[in-house]
Amino acid sequence: MASLLQVLFDALSLGSLYALGALGIALIFGVMRLVNFAHGDVIAFSLFALLWPSTDAVAIVFAGNLPWFLLIPFTLAIGAGLSVLSELVVFRRFRRANPATMMIASFALGFVIRYFLLMLFTSRPKSIALLPALSQPVEILGARIPLLQLITILVTLAVLIGLTLFLRRTRFGLEMRAAAENFTMARMLGVRANRVIMGAFALSGALAAASALILGSQTGTANIMMGANVMLMAFIATVIGGMGSLAGAVLAGFLLGAIATVMQVILPPDARAFRDAFVYGAVILVLIFRPQGLLSARGAKERV
Amino acid sequence: MTRGTILRRTIATPLILSALLVAIAVLAFAVGSRPFNQTVIDLFLMVIFVVGLQVFVGNSGVISFGHIAFACLGGYVAAWTTIKPVLKSAAMPGLPDWLMGLEIPFWAAAIAGALWAALWAGLFGAILMRLSGIAASIATFAMLAMVNAIYSNWTSVTAATSSVVGIPILRTTWPYLAAAVIAIFIAWAYAISRHGLALRAARDEPTAAAASGVNIPRARFIAFVLSGAVMGMGGALYAHSIGLVTPDTYYLGLTFTTLSMLVVGGMGSLSGAVLGVVILSALIQGLRWLEAGVQIGNSTFALPGGVQEIGLGVVMILILMFRPAGIMGNSELSLPRRRRGGAENPGQTGPNT
Amino acid sequence: MSLLALSNVSVRYGRLTAVRNVAFTLAEGELLFITGPNGAGKSSLLRAIAGVTPPAGGRIDFADHDITGRAPEDIARLGISMVPEGRDVFGSLSIEENLMVGTGMHARTRGWRARAATELEAVYATFPILKDRRHTQAGLLSGGQQQMLVIGRALMTHPRLVAIDEPSLGLAPNITDQVYERLIALRAERKLTLLIVEQSSTRAMLAGGRMMLMRGGEILLDGDARALGQSEAMQAAYFGYGEQ
Numbered sequence: 001m002a003s004l005l006q007v008l009f010d011a012l013s014l015g016s017l018y019a020l021g022a023l024g025i026a027l028i029f030g031v032m033r034l035v036n037f038a039h040g041d042v043i044a045f046s047l048f049a050l051l052w053p054s055t056d057a058v059a060i061v062f063a064g065n066l067p068w069f070l071l072i073p074f075t076l077a078i079g080a081g082l083s084v085l086s087e088l089v090v091f092r093r094f095r096r097a098n099p100a101t102m103m104i105a106s107f108a109l110g111f112v113i114r115y116f117l118l119m120l121f122t123s124r125p126k127s128i129a130l131l132p133a134l135s136q137p138v139e140i141l142g143a144r145i146p147l148l149q150l151i152t153i154l155v156t157l158a159v160l161i162g163l164t165l166f167l168r169r170t171r172f173g174l175e176m177r178a179a180a181e182n183f184t185m186a187r188m189l190g191v192r193a194n195r196v197i198m199g200a201f202a203l204s205g206a207l208a209a210a211s212a213l214i215l216g217s218q219t220g221t222a223n224i225m226m227g228a229n230v231m232l233m234a235f236i237a238t239v240i241g242g243m244g245s246l247a248g249a250v251l252a253g254f255l256l257g258a259i260a261t262v263m264q265v266i267l268p269p270d271a272r273a274f275r276d277a278f279v280y281g282a283v284i285l286v287l288i289f290r291p292q293g294l295l296s297a298r299g300a301k302e303r304v
Numbered sequence: 305m306t307r308g309t310i311l312r313r314t315i316a317t318p319l320i321l322s323a324l325l326v327a328i329a330v331l332a333f334a335v336g337s338r339p340f341n342q343t344v345i346d347l348f349l350m351v352i353f354v355v356g357l358q359v360f361v362g363n364s365g366v367i368s369f370g371h372i373a374f375a376c377l378g379g380y381v382a383a384w385t386t387i388k389p390v391l392k393s394a395a396m397p398g399l400p401d402w403l404m405g406l407e408i409p410f411w412a413a414a415i416a417g418a419l420w421a422a423l424w425a426g427l428f429g430a431i432l433m434r435l436s437g438i439a440a441s442i443a444t445f446a447m448l449a450m451v452n453a454i455y456s457n458w459t460s461v462t463a464a465t466s467s468v469v470g471i472p473i474l475r476t477t478w479p480y481l482a483a484a485v486i487a488i489f490i491a492w493a494y495a496i497s498r499h500g501l502a503l504r505a506a507r508d509e510p511t512a513a514a515a516s517g518v519n520i521p522r523a524r525f526i527a528f529v530l531s532g533a534v535m536g537m538g539g540a541l542y543a544h545s546i547g548l549v550t551p552d553t554y555y556l557g558l559t560f561t562t563l564s565m566l567v568v569g570g571m572g573s574l575s576g577a578v579l580g581v582v583i584l585s586a587l588i589q590g591l592r593w594l595e596a597g598v599q600i601g602n603s604t605f606a607l608p609g610g611v612q613e614i615g616l617g618v619v620m621i622l623i624l625m626f627r628p629a630g631i632m633g634n635s636e637l638s639l640p641r642r643r644r645g646g647a648e649n650p651g652q653t654g655p656n657t
Numbered sequence: 658m659s660l661l662a663l664s665n666v667s668v669r670y671g672r673l674t675a676v677r678n679v680a681f682t683l684a685e686g687e688l689l690f691i692t693g694p695n696g697a698g699k700s701s702l703l704r705a706i707a708g709v710t711p712p713a714g715g716r717i718d719f720a721d722h723d724i725t726g727r728a729p730e731d732i733a734r735l736g737i738s739m740v741p742e743g744r745d746v747f748g749s750l751s752i753e754e755n756l757m758v759g760t761g762m763h764a765r766t767r768g769w770r771a772r773a774a775t776e777l778e779a780v781y782a783t784f785p786i787l788k789d790r791r792h793t794q795a796g797l798l799s800g801g802q803q804q805m806l807v808i809g810r811a812l813m814t815h816p817r818l819v820a821i822d823e824p825s826l827g828l829a830p831n832i833t834d835q836v837y838e839r840l841i842a843l844r845a846e847r848k849l850t851l852l853i854v855e856q857s858s859t860r861a862m863l864a865g866g867r868m869m870l871m872r873g874g875e876i877l878l879d880g881d882a883r884a885l886g887q888s889e890a891m892q893a894a895y896f897g898y899g900e901q
Binding site (some may be wrong): 033035090093094097099100101103104105107108109111112114115116118119122228229232235236239243273274276277280281283284285 | 438445446450457567608614617628
């Protein structure tokens with residue numbers, strides 16, 4: 001029972017991470033058909049923004065020493081800011097470009113961000129202690145669950161609820177949902193394209209920063225490559241979720257977390273290192289049978 | 305247009321490109337400096353990779369982030385087949401006996417690498433080619449990550465993330481030149497083949513091509529396997545150029561470099577692929593030189609590490625912004641042709657529609 | 658004083674010219690039908706007016722503003738409401754949400770919420786079926802209901818000109834009758850200017866007003882709908898007789 005609970009929490013916390021990433025990808029894809037390959041690097045950037053540039057293995061924590069109630073908004077603002085900046089400087093000029101061109105541009109932008117970090121911090125992973133109080137375990141029904149895991153899940157739930165309320169209850173949210181479904185029609189109803197897109201970038205960047213905080217506290221390291229794996233899983237989740245469907249992306253994110261956790265448990269110890277390879281393989285198999293994703297969004301056809 | 309005329313009208317392109325590479329090789333030979341020689345070797349390797357990538361991306365229009373996985377497969381074939389058995393058994397004890405005892409020349413390893421990569425390209429391609437557009441691109445990225453995850457963890461046959469050393473190093477440019485020229489001719493031959501023409505037709509006019517009875521998934525599959533083979537060959541030779549392999553040698557960095565070269569040169573054009581390599585190699589070399597430091601008067605001026613990649617990324621974004629079809633667009637280098645009929649589109653590798 | 662004025666407007670898609678040097682003016686309160694066969698360039702013309710496909714040449718003025726090449730949202734905010742072909746409802750949004758999307762354009766003006774609420778009631782009064790199903794996902798509506806929804810949605814922004822592309826497409830004749838009945842009534846009620854694209858001239862002849870015939874990207878005829886509809890010239894121009 002206790003170990004089952006442990007597996008459940010593992011799955012939920014890993015799934016949370018993937019769901020947050022997938023949401024960040026799907027938000028932008030929904031409004032502008034951009035598969036944002038820079039997302040992983042926005043994640044890394046948000047964490048490194050808390051550190052002082054140095055080449056040491058132990059990070060010189062700078063803004064990271066802020067109390068949590070300042071640290072969290074600061075990090076979210078950094079992520080949102082970088083994301084909006086990338087829209088203003090780069091993606092705004094690709095409005096009429098096809099999705100493939102935008103995708104490659106975002107890939108290039110991701111590299112620019114990554115090597116900017118490398119320039120300041122080198123490629124060596126740095127150990128950091130973010131919110132150290134969170135590493136203590138708590139006991140739930142006989143299972144020892146790291147407090148951090150619990151908080152990860154709760155934070156993700158809070159983000160999901162907050163985002164849902166935002167999208168359902170506010171005018172801007174309504175415009176965003178309309179734009180995600182049919183961008184041109186929304187514009188013909190006076191919805192300002194640039195504002196909606198900028199909003200999507202800001203939200204996506206803030207989600208990236210949330211991922212960064214979770215990843216940073218979980219692993220205790222900052223690494224310029226840290227976003228790559230989450231981003232890849234997030235991509236896969238958005239494809240499985242049916243490109244552009246936000247609910248689909250979240251569900252698929254949790255599904256991937258569950259698959260990965262279950263594989264970790266059932267695979268023989270020798271094969272555990274290949275867990276992610278098995279997950280990718282499983283996903284590719286899913287795509288054969290449902291190339292349009294598990295939950296394909298109505299009206300979100302890919303513009304060819 | 306009959307096959308013969310297509311052949312005659314387009315043969316100039318691979319010949320010019322090959323001549324360009326030969327000229328570069330001769331220059332390297334004449335200069336005789338070790339570092340320059342190594343730069344030229346790198347350039348030829350990039351030509352192999354980018355041309356290999358172009359065979360699929362250029363003809364199908366589907367962006368692949370995963371082709372470096374095939375280079376990885378090829379690179380490890382070189383490690384498995386050319387390292388001395390004594391070294392091999394220490395680094396990769398899990399290899400089967402017949403492979404453990406094997407020690408073949410580099411060219412045979414390159415061919416084996418190509419075949420091994422083609423085999424896997426066939427397996428992956430059978431699945432991936434059912435997807436289209438963006439989903440296909442993401443799936444290729446997943447494929448790259450999957451191969452990387454396997455090779456980074458399969459300690460007994462790949463030594464995991466540690467370097468596998470002892471691959472005989474080839475320091476002369478000629479084998480790389482030959483392989484690059486072979487890659488160019490393979491790409492050209494595919495582009496003017498029935499499948500290549502059909503695939504490009506499908507890229508430009510999906511509905512029309514579908515209506516004309518072209519089996520697009522099949523045509524894509526063939527391009528995928530062929531380009532996988534070229535990448536495998538390049539991967540094996542790359543291993544011979546540096547004498548070692550690690551999974552991360554063949555991962556995002558190389559993916560980024562090759563893709564940026566292809567984008568800058570022009571995805572739709574074989575000449576673009578080669579010119580993109582030449583131009584960006586020059587740029588990379590210049591930036592590396594600045595990163596290493598330049599003596600100006602008494603002080604040394606050096607750019608911090610990472611500027612090279614940042615510069616590459618910025619160039620790539622600018623090209624995509626202002627010239628999304630790349631330097632060459634969809635056209636090819638060709639000799640000026642005597643006026644015969646419509647010459648407004650000199651040197652197309654074939655009809656575009 | 659004309660509300661909408663086009664001069665020399667051309668629309669191109671790559672090498673294909675869909676609309677060729679079109680010029681006409683539309684007065685406030687007028688009802689104009691644009692008819693013509695498939696591929697005549699009618700939809701392209703509407704898309705150019707709405708700013709979705711910026712014209713390759715020429716000039717479009719609306720209510721004393723040059724709107725050539727302006728963004729669709731700016732044009733919508735000036736008072737042109739577009740109902741594109743194929744009833745682009747936001748399928749995953751509820752009916753009420755669909756109706757509310759456009760009202761945000763007035764968010765800077767005072768009392769817009771109250772006005773939006775009044776407007777919503779007015780649309781519900783016109784199309785009672787929408788009120789009954791206000792929380793239903795729009796994607797689940799029938800074709801006729803969707804058509805009413807998009808017309809209602811276009812009215813919500815309080816436009817001066819409503820441009821509708823093929824309101825009868827895919828609808829049963831009696832539903833089309835209903836839709837037209839409402840449109841004509843609305844026009845009288847709100848002094849709306851209506852620009853309606855239809856493939857056939859039958860509707861135009863029933864409704865009256867002005868009619869233009871487009872073919873091959875050009876306007877061939879322009880006149881009173883009833884008079885024009887019965888003329889031989891109309892038949893000839895529509896099918897392109899006697900052009901060889």
